Amino acid sequence: MLVSLNWLKEYVDTSALTDAELAERITRSGIEVDAVIDSSYNMSNVVIGHVEAKEKHPEADKLSICQVNVGADELQQIICGAPNVDAGQNVIVALPGAVLPGGMKIKKAKLRGEVSNGMICSLQELGVESKLVPKAYAEGIYVIASDVAPGTDALDYLHYRDTILELDLTPNRSDALSMLGVAYEVAAILNTTVTLPNTAITPIAAKASDKLSLRVEDTHANPMYVAKVVQNVKVQPSPLWLQQRLMAAGVRPLNNVVDITNFVLMEYGQPLHAFDYDRLQTGEIVVRKATEGEKIVTLDTQERTLQATDLVITNGKEPVAIAGVMGGANSEVTDETTTVVIEAAYFEGQGVRQTSRRLGLRSDSSARFEKGVDPNRVQKAADRAASLLVELAGGEVLADDVVFDELNKEEKQIIVSPDFVNARLGMKISMDEMKGILERLQFGVTAENGKLTLAVPTRRQDIVIAEDIVEEIARLYGYDQIPMTLPQGATQIGKLTPYQADRRVVRDVMEGAGLYQAMTYSLTSSVAAQKYALKKAPVTKLLMPMSEERSTLRQSLIPSLVESVAHNVARSNNSVALYEVGSVFLGQNEHGQPYEEEHVAAVITGKWLDHAWQGETKQVDFFVLKGVIEALMIKLGLHERISFVKAEVDGLHPGRTAHILLDGEMVGLIGGLHPATQKEAGVKDTYVMELNLFALLAAANDKPLLSYTAVPRFPGMSRDIALVMNKDTAAGEVVAAIKQANVKLLQNITVFDVYEGDKMAEGKKSVAFSLTYLDPEHTLKDEEVVAAHNKVLKAIATIEGTEVR
Amino acid sequence: MEKRLQELKEEVLQKIKATLNSKELNEVRVAYLGKKGPITDLLKGMGKLSPEERPKMGALVNEMRQKVTEVLEEHAEKLEQQAIAEQLASEAIDVTLPGRTVRIGNRHPLSRVVEEIEDLFMGMGYEVAEGPEVERDYYNFEALNLPKGHPARDMQDTFYISEEILLRTHTSPVQARTMEKKEGANVRIICPGKVFRRDSDDATHSHQFMQIEGLVVAEGIRMSDLKGTLDLFAKKMFGQDREIRLRPSFFPFTEPSVEMDISCFKCGGSGCNVCKQTGWIEVLGGGMVHPNVLEKAGYDSTKVTGFAFGMGVERIAMLKYGVDDIRHFYTNDVRFLSQFQETEA
Known part of the structure; x- marks a missing residue:
């Protein structure tokens, strides 16, 4: 959520704080301010100019020589490359000395032999994102339609002297998805009040109900629908202040009618939609579920195929909008529109979420419906839009809205005691202080019999239980004020389980033997998943993998360790000794979960001993790795119970592979990689082993206590x-x-x-x-x-x- | 005879001094002091002397014999010293040559961080709890106050195995499972483990990463206990000078919820590139266990409260060791892994 402070200040007085201080206070109270952006980018020397004359540059087809009145005694000659520059226009001029947001410094210059005393600017050059620039000026300079004295500071005139707060909203704080929501939050933090926008309308005598009928078929998905009819509307560009408000909020201006609906969406958090009354054709609005396979062309000119679970607005015959998601092209407001139907509705969130997800259409509207809009703002937002249509589009509002309303607008009640709050915080906040904080947050508060009875503002849909109140009090009281204590009461001795303790021993032994601990991914390719597996078991696959390479849960750690060796060898790290402790995933239990078995695996390649100057170097071999396993078994007290039996395993050297048996049961394998495997992986002589850690440590923990045997006194x-x-x-x-x-x-x-x-x-x-x-x-x-x-x-x-x- | 004695003495002493090693010296000893040597001959010749001269001569011979023996021993000692010196000189080595390598591996930095945290919390009576990487939707979401269709499920894009089975997106299901198993008894656990999100791997994202979470459930657990615990944690992991700050936040499974920042360990709070000029570094999230979570696990949330916190192990390791690319943790380049050898205080 982008919050223009100029805009915010229309609702709440923040003059006591600097912008940075305000941002810090908002962050500390629970809404993280990710960035504080100066939308003037600290520019200066940018003024309004009037193009008095334009002629073609004699040396360059695409350049124009303009004589521009910038409020100085003399006209300034400025070379301009924009195709849309023309005499008679009011434009933005960056004079020598100006520094534009991209870092460009404006200087007096000569362009193909002609002097240029500045630059005529596009909005992009002032730092506006391309997608927000009105379409008419997307490819050229920005032209100001209104009369304005040349030399006027352009940043002031265009409302660029502003600070934008970028809020990182957590999903629960949908109330702050609107300027008014943020205003309430800021007012609570600063302990001040909110000035609400003007929603007063004087309707004309004609009644909306004579022009429009409404029928809602699915009252669960659409418990409230308000339609206002406004006639004699003149569709034209919005005034600059409104355009700038929208651009600051990240919305591209279009025309005054659409801009007003977007403005109110941003102001109230209530999505609105404007239909062209005449293009509706039927004078009828029916809200119903779509029929399976029904089609609609949305405002973005895409044809969408609907399902029976989607909610649509229809003209009684065909869909004219996907409820809460996007309007239809067939009823869109155009330059010729004169009568507008403003829709303000409450659409149930889950349905909007499903439809917008399926269609890949996430809009400012759907985002708000999904999270639940304020039931008490539906009507107000409609009124606000109508009042702006009167003010900015010359419209006349018909009397008596066409309304369907079964929406519950009651405020939730929560009863909470100060003891409850203090017990959870470990604090001693008085009931009066709590009452004060909650009133600042616009809760209705009644304090009696040592309890607070609260009426929760309907915009705060995140407040449901008493614990939510604890957080509200704590965050405004200040998390800084919470003392630091440690849990009291009886405690156990914290220690590792025998398994966990032994697993650390296994790591210590492997590291003591010279191996580094590696970590690899549990997900691998379906080809690699079963390679070297100690047991035959069905594999577990992802429903929708992001790639084949990470599609299946592994049944052996060896393939990814070999991959790690290959990574090293490719970087000339030719001697590698790694081990990993990790789970493999075997078959499925009755819930469909695989059996997860922890294994330890190791891989060695290159030189094991490298002491060349004394002539001692040794390449790794089978027995080096076997020695590591034997050392591990001695440490675990299992060496007498372990044996190695020659075996054949796919991918391993048939003459250099063994199964490892514990009390005769196979618990692991050791072997050299098959020459073909090595070639494929791009590695030289490499030896691998893998052991079932569950089996080993179960045996290690199931043996008599260690006891001493006498040191022999007689020679052998x-x-x-x-x-x-x-x-x-x-x-x-x-x-x-x-x-x-x-x-x-x-x-x-x-x-x-x-x-x-x-x-x-x-x-x-x-x-x-x-x-x-x-x-x-x-x-x-x-x-x-x-x-x-x-x-x-x-x-x-x-x-x-x-x-x- | 006296003269002959004198000459003999000079001759012997000269010969002794001329010897270069103990073998030659021994030859001289045998030649002059031996039974067939000239001194013995001299003594034999004493019979010819007068009785008056005999004692005088005997004394002279003995004196000479003593002197020769003395010099002989002196020289023997010198020769021995010389021989030792020669041996030592010949045995000298270049002590700057490298020693015979003793191979020694080390923990992966993520394990190192996990064990450090485990050890800290075990000291405060926590047990280490673990759970499966492949989880049931119930434990990963529903038991944690994230019913199907909850908007916060968007926050964590999930790898599903089937409609009901998934790769866990956090280690919190271990909390849910542990609480359920404890059947109403007090809980103090720390849960490390691998978790998974639908992310494309790049410098800051990994489809697999590690989390470690803590949970305490008992009567009378307060948010101040969480704050005190986290303060201890921050000081242990990032230094005694660290300060913490809690900010209100949101997680579906805690209420109230917090995010914890620590004062920047690089600049101490004045602002630098590590803390993005804010002086604070975001480290973990936590809060008081949501009553719905307690109730689902069979606790009476009107009597029992709890706190929980969790963090990304990679993030902690990246901050602690200044690692700039999360992929380093999973490519296992030995030039990376071998950097985590030394101990820390």
């Missing part, structure tokens, strides 16, 4: 063995077989060498293990170790193709 002994085994036998099988044998003294098994070179027989490899034996009770004797070791060897012997070297 170790034995190394090198095995020759089949290439496709996994080292893990050997470890599993040894563990299976349950050798009591065996403490630890580690692999310390793997050899697959040409010294081995075809299809064979050598794997060396180190075995540690220990008895916490005594120093081991040789024969005990031998006995244990033999059990191990026996276990190994059960694996086909495996023998000790």
Whole structure:
């Protein structure tokens, strides 16, 4: 909402404050002032000039040489490029020294050899938006129709010495969608009164009802309709002050009749519409729901197809307007119009909202109806428009409006006690102070028995319950006055749930291992959504995605992490290690909501270790990432319960991929990207993993409390063995077989060498293990170790193709 | 003999001083002081001397022996020092060469902000509550006093999955769910999470972003409690010198509603580009929980009151760290992510 302060000051006296102070007070009381705009843009040396003579520039077809009277002793020669400049016109002249809003400095100049002592201006050059400039002057200079002395300050004459407040209204404050609404707000803030506009009319004897009949068929959608008939109207441009008011409010002037309806719309917040009585043809207005598929050409010359839910104004035969949204071209006021029907109505908001949304037609009218107009201003706005038609268009108002009225105009009652208010604010405001504030806001206030009984002004449709009154009192009393306290009473201990605490641990481990936490989007493409998913489940798609790229909820974090790697690699960040904790979306529950499962995923590429000057650099590989997972499992106390099993997953390297099992259940995967996937993504050797965090942390939280095991007092002994085994036998099988044998003294098994070179027989490899034996009770004797070791060897012997070297 | 002794002494001392390392020195020691050395020979030759001369000569030989041993030890010490010095010199390194890299990652700046806020409020007895990203229309809107057709639904353009299921547009449904679950008991929660709006991604808009909200419901909760809580929050997140100002505002789920500005942390309030010359920066919204919201969740709004507040995590992070493009949070450029390593007080 744009508020011209010149206009506002017609209703309320703000002279005690500067414009900036006023803006600050309005903001602090609840309506945010986004900007304070000086509509003169601090210009000077801009005057009215009279073009005495015009001739063609000898050297340029499109330029004219004008002799202009700017109120000085001599005529000034000014070169003008506008096609519409002519002798006899009153125009706006920027004299040398003027600085225009675009920053252009006017100087004496020569244009193609001819002197120019200034510039004849368009409104755009004075800072007016093109869409607001009257159409006649949209392509050229602005011509002032009225008589005015040359040399007069143009900014004064055109009412540009004004300040515009740009209000950012919250949706509840539809009362401030009008100049009067803002005036009431300002008057309440400044504790002063509002001067209302003149709505007095002296009708002629003829009765409107003799010319016009009215029938409202849908009284829910249209509980009130006022039609006024004004005859002998002379359609012409509006006076400058009215045009300027509209432009300041963001409305383009058209002609006096339409301008008046728009002016009253801005003044009262009550949308009006003017029909050409003669073009209505039938002398009849019928308000009804449209028939399905019915058509109307609206004022913007577009043909609109209507639905049975749309409300239309008809002439009894065909639609002449879409109620509350836009008028029809067939009944539009033109230069030939002499008799005007002014419509002031109350259209129910939801219907207007639906229709305007569906048609993509949001107008100043629909915006106000949607939010609900003041029932008590419908008639007043009609009267105000009629009185202006008399004043500015020479019209005669017919007696007795044609009216349908079933609208409830009663003021709502709210009873509130000062204790209620103070208890909610944590303040001690007296009942008298509350009463004073509410009276400033134009509430009817009766104070009795320690309670305030309030009648809420009908323009304040946002005030419904006692809590609304609390806010009204607080905002005018000043939010600054509210003290600062902290909640009293019993409190619990604030702490994370075990899951949340462990999730932080997971992050700490991943970061300690050298990975950065990443964040990616939950929405992805339908192609990427199911890639690498740990579980097979239906996907969840948006009804109306903005793009295919963000159309489906993901089932794995890996695709977007790979995308992040590609982003980095494309920018020469070749070594990347990222992890993410986020949800995946699987299937749907009985409400249609997907099951959201939190996962942790990681991706690594490039160098893992980069210590080149000592000759230590290492590219990432499968085991780097596996090591990170193992560290995580140790931290979560799950390392004994986790195993890795070779697996094949689409998009991953078939020889370098494993499923991760927790107690034998699949909870994750790890693998190198398939070379084809890497090529497609534009990345080099890249390894990824993803784990079901719900499953992991549930297991981590479901285990015995941590307890200490005695540090061994006796030394252990170790034995190394090198095995020759089949290439496709996994080292893990050997470890599993040894563990299976349950050798009591065996403490630890580690692999310390793997050899697959040409010294081995075809299809064979050598794997060396180190075995540690220990008895916490005594120093081991040789024969005990031998006995244990033999059990191990026996276990190994059960694996086909495996023998000790 | 005395003369021979003197000559021998000079000879030994000279040889000792000429040695360059402990091995050579040891050779000298063995050669002169050893059982086959000239000194032993001298002593053996003492038998030929007269009984008067014998003690005198014995004393002289011992004196010489002592002297030689002394010098020998002195020189041995010197040689050792020399050897250590040589070793140290040869072992010297360039201490300015870089150390062996210890990889260390760090939190995403958004997580960092969220955890900082969580920790602050946990210290005041809040629990951390979370909820689904895909919500029912009921929890996202209706339970929050936003019935179907409510004009304020325009404020948040929504990604729908079906007529009744949507991507949550704010974290407030977590409040609604928590209140419902608490069945009338007191609530103190802080709710972080991802939210979604139909926005095209650009420098200041993101179709996915994070919010964090707080909610306190109990008997006797007042707006002054909200103000005091927010003041603590502002000082913790943006510095002890921050002042807050509350402005009246509107949210469908609170009444009265507030927006909170903090005094600009860059200019301190005198006006700069961060605060757009106003001295104040808008940080969050909040208010007293709307009675309809309490009633929907099963609370008696005549007895119980509450306050709620919420903010965009990206906005807080952008303000706190001076980030100028919201897309940085989701592209995961390591040159961005690695900037959030160091700790803060």
